[in-house]
Amino acid sequence: MSRALPKYNKRRVAIIGGAAAVALSGAVIAGSALAGTPSKSSGNNARTLAASPGTITCQDVASKLPAIPASAQAEVTRNLTLLQTQIQEANNRLQSTVGQGGPNFVNNAILGPLKDKRVATINRIATAIGRTAAKPTGLDALAPCTLNAAGANTGANKGNGNKGNGNNGNANTGNAGSGAAANTTATGGQAAGAGASAVGTITCPDVASKLPAIPASAQAEVTRNLTLLQTQIQEANNRLQSTVGQGGPNFVQNAILGPLADKRKSTVDRIATAIGRTAAKPTGLDSLAACTLTK
Structure with missing residues (x-):
């Protein structure tokens, strides 16, 4: 018995030492895993920092223009499009x-250069009108733009609020809020639909019914341009719906109906030219270019 005790003690020491080593290894692994796991609050902070910096908004120019002479319409339209770009x-x-x-x-790097570009573009618009009508003045005041960052800040604050983390509310409160938001959205959608229908529809004279017999050699080109006329009307009506509430009393005429008439005139001219290559060229089709807003 006296000789067996030392062996027993050695085995006990070895077992205890092995267990301690395993425990220590587990602690090291757990610590490494915790160190490599980012906290949720850090992720939220990163998303907040990456939030939208806001939006640049500029004053509308089209609604401030007088009646645009037909000879200036193309140049004015081109520069109005450039302002949006x-x-x-x-x-x-x-x-x-x-x-x-x-x-x-x-x-210095964005708003200032944008203002300079807008001044030059607006001046070209005024010059184009002034060639055959009274040149509009004071349009330079529409050149400066502003940075609207309020929406981004508000959204970030609401997204990181305590209620969103469940500290001040519960699941039922969250569901009720979602339901209210859904109802509000639905109501807003109905109101928007009513507003869109109230804005009216752009209608244009029919061109196909006013054409003479079309030579076979011109049929493909004429058909292609007749289809383009329909596309132009659809695009104009889409813009009419998407710009509800924008501009002043001349907005629709200057920004939608005027450019549409120019496009239609060019398209109708191509139709007449195609027919005129092998037959008598139809005349008077330009009178079909102008469209009207029907409410």
């Missing part, structure tokens, strides 16, 4: 440069 490019740069520069970065 400039705003889109500025907003794209605003998004792609988040966090760059100092407090004056947006004004």
Whole structure:
């Protein structure tokens, strides 16, 4: 018995030492796993920092213009489109440069250059009108744009609120809020639909019924342009719906009906030219270019 005790003690020491080593290894692994797991609050903070920097908004120019002479319509339309492109490019740069520069970065690198571009474009519009009518004045005041960042900040604050984390509310409260939001959205959608139907519809004179016999050699080109006329009307009606409430009393005429008449005139001219290559060229079709807003 006296000789067996030392062996027993050695085995006990070995077992205890092995268990301690296993426990220590487990603690190291657990610590490493915890160290590598990002906290939810860090993720929320990162998303907040990456929130939208806002939106650049500019004053509408089309609604401030007088009646546009037919000879200037194409140039005016081209520059009105350019104004929209400039705003889109500025907003794209605003998004792609988040966090760059100092407090004056947006004004110096985005808003300032945008204003200069708009001044030049607006001047071209005024000059085009002034060639055959009274040149509009004071349009330069519409050039400056502003940065609207309130929406982004409000959204970030609401998203990180305590109620969203469940500290001040419960599941039932959240469901009730969602239901109310859904009802509000549905009501808003119905109101928007009513407003869209109230804006009216653009109608144009029919061209196909006014054409003479179409030579076979011109049939394909004439058909293609007749289809284009329908596409132009559809696009104009889509824009009419999407711009409800924008501009002043001349907005629809200057920004939608005027450009549509120019497009139709060019298309109708192509139809007449196609027929005229092998037959008598029809005349007077230009009178079918103008469209009206029916409410």
